[in-house]
Amino acid sequence: MTDTMTWERFTPGQRLARFAVYLGAVSLFVFSLSTVEIIPEFLYDAPYQLQDLFTRMWPVDFASYTQENIHDALIETLNIASLGTILALFLAVPVALLSANNITKSPVLNWCGKFILVSSRTVNSLVWAILFVAIFGPGALAGTFAIGFRSIGFCGKLLAEALEEVDHGPIEALRAAGAPTVSVLLKGYWPQVAPAFWGLALFRWDINVRESSVIGLVGAGGIGVALDTALNLFRWQQVALILLCIFTIVIIAEIVVTKIRQNII
Amino acid sequence: MSVENTIKGNGATRSLLIENLEKEYVKGKPVLKGLSFEVSGEETVGIIGPSGTGKSTLLRCINRLIEPTKGSITVAGQDITKCSGKDLRMARRHIGMVFQEYNLVERLSVIENVLCGRLGYIPVWRAWLRKFDQADINRAFQLIEHVGLGEFATQRADSLSGGQRQRVGIARAMMQSPDVIMADEPTSSLDPKTSVEIMELLKKVSSTEHIPVLINIHDVNLAKRFCDRIIGMSKGKIIFDGTPSELKDSHLSEIYGGEDWLS
Numbered sequence A: 001m002t003d004t005m006t007w008e009r010f011t012p013g014q015r016l017a018r019f020a021v022y023l024g025a026v027s028l029f030v031f032s033l034s035t036v037e038i039i040p041e042f043l044y045d046a047p048y049q050l051q052d053l054f055t056r057m058w059p060v061d062f063a064s065y066t067q068e069n070i071h072d073a074l075i076e077t078l079n080i081a082s083l084g085t086i087l088a089l090f091l092a093v094p095v096a097l098l099s100a101n102n103i104t105k106s107p108v109l110n111w112c113g114k115f116i117l118v119s120s121r122t123v124n125s126l127v128w129a130i131l132f133v134a135i136f137g138p139g140a141l142a143g144t145f146a147i148g149f150r151s152i153g154f155c156g157k158l159l160a161e162a163l164e165e166v167d168h169g170p171i172e173a174l175r176a177a178g179a180p181t182v183s184v185l186l187k188g189y190w191p192q193v194a195p196a197f198w199g200l201a202l203f204r205w206d207i208n209v210r211e212s213s214v215i216g217l218v219g220a221g222g223i224g225v226a227l228d229t230a231l232n233l234f235r236w237q238q239v240a241l242i243l244l245c246i247f248t249i250v251i252i253a254e255i256v257v258t259k260i261r262q263n264i265i
Numbered sequence B: 001m002s003v004e005n006t007i008k009g010n011g012a013t014r015s016l017l018i019e020n021l022e023k024e025y026v027k028g029k030p031v032l033k034g035l036s037f038e039v040s041g042e043e044t045v046g047i048i049g050p051s052g053t054g055k056s057t058l059l060r061c062i063n064r065l066i067e068p069t070k071g072s073i074t075v076a077g078q079d080i081t082k083c084s085g086k087d088l089r090m091a092r093r094h095i096g097m098v099f100q101e102y103n104l105v106e107r108l109s110v111i112e113n114v115l116c117g118r119l120g121y122i123p124v125w126r127a128w129l130r131k132f133d134q135a136d137i138n139r140a141f142q143l144i145e146h147v148g149l150g151e152f153a154t155q156r157a158d159s160l161s162g163g164q165r166q167r168v169g170i171a172r173a174m175m176q177s178p179d180v181i182m183a184d185e186p187t188s189s190l191d192p193k194t195s196v197e198i199m200e201l202l203k204k205v206s207s208t209e210h211i212p213v214l215i216n217i218h219d220v221n222l223a224k225r226f227c228d229r230i231i232g233m234s235k236g237k238i239i240f241d242g243t244p245s246e247l248k249d250s251h252l253s254e255i256y257g258g259e260d261w262l263s
Helices: A012-035 A040-057 A070-099 A107-122 A125-136 A140-164 A168-176 A181-212 A223-232 A236-264 B003-008 B055-062 B085-092 B110-118 B124-129 B134-146 B162-175 B192-209 B220-226 B249-256
Strands: B015-026 B029-040 B044-048 B070-075 B095-098 B180-184 B213-216 B229-234 B237-242
Touching: A040 A236, A070 A107, A070 A140, A070 A181, A070 A223, A070 A236, A107 A140, A125 A140, A140 A181, A168 A181, A168 B095, A181 A236, A181 B124, A223 A236, B015 B055, B029 B055, B029 B229, B029 B237, B044 B055, B044 B192, B044 B220, B055 B070, B055 B180, B055 B213, B095 B162, B110 B134, B110 B162, B134 B162, B162 B180, B162 B192, B180 B192, B192 B213, B192 B220, B229 B249, B237 B249
Parallel strands: B044 B213, B044 B229, B095 B180, B180 B213
Antiparallel strands: B015 B029, B015 B070, B229 B237
């Protein structure tokens, strides 16, 4: 028989460090809870309020779908999402080329590209919408631009990553054949990133359908405007219909995108 | 093969002259230490040597995918080392290159991969819209037939086997109407039988196109069997340059080191 060997997964130092991390996490949670300032009366009241809201929403006011032009608002939402996605793709391509470090060799330009991508993403679509409503006035145009500018970051970043991950072999072969840079981009890079490009375009359109139904709250067109109006007028049955419409359209968009991705890519 | 192509190949212009070529990746540590040789006519030259001795660097210096540090490289009478920008692109069109990993654009068809050999000759908008010259398209089909892939012309490159892909790579290089073809380990990813077929094809290309072919190769026996001339490199220097029959075990032991493996 051999002597008893001791084995422990962590050293005492590591165990102490792990305990410190757990303790830190718990205290952070308790601290944040204390800053939320929960009012107990409202919290106890919540189930009753929820029930009340639902009774006021019932029955769903299906008649207003045509009467109050909710159908048109819904179509406008889809248009904003689609046009915004197309705008984003056009704007994202040059920025992606700028920030891919295997295509643009200058770190300064890469940094500029990445800066554009990050600024597009850090600004929320509602904030973009407020900005463009100020510029173009309320309506679908502002919404389209808001969706477009918001999506540059997402599309550009993913496209730049796809560009950076291409197989360098074919690129080298085309350069060795004396192809000009743009031809190398078209015949060497594009065929390799095309599946990723169409994939991210569809994915972004799916996201944009959801985003464009919200930006109407600040007047940037689409079903959000109808929702805002209905909320302000306490037409809860109409609110219920609009929420149902948004839900349906988002589900349909999701199904369509999944189907297309399965069949094309 | 097209008529004008044969006329153009008058031997004298289809040559490669390398003088005192040096390459340092890190200053003071040369990988290539003053190489000089000349290749012309329909010569098939096998470059042998251990891994890491600078064979690939040598080929990539010739078309300036890698910048040479010193020396001159003359292809068809033009000093490549003095070219830059557009001139370099124009010069590269006359140097065909075949790669170990084939380097095809996987998602394009065989015919389009072969037509990619013309990208240096056609404007960008034509490449974009796939408006290739009819003459180029005809020649591409001829070449695909020539390398034995007639029935695969419209298939995607990623549906082909290794040997077939390498044939496409060779057709693409020929499509450039080059003055010299360089092959960087063209058989290293292939099985022995396919390797022989590819070497036969390269040999045939040399004689039908009337151009010299430079082949980096690991397999000494293949090199001896198919090449008219062998250049043996070791530690960045040429230490053998002669016909396969002149290459003796003593040379091989000098190139690769040791002699136990020779039997």
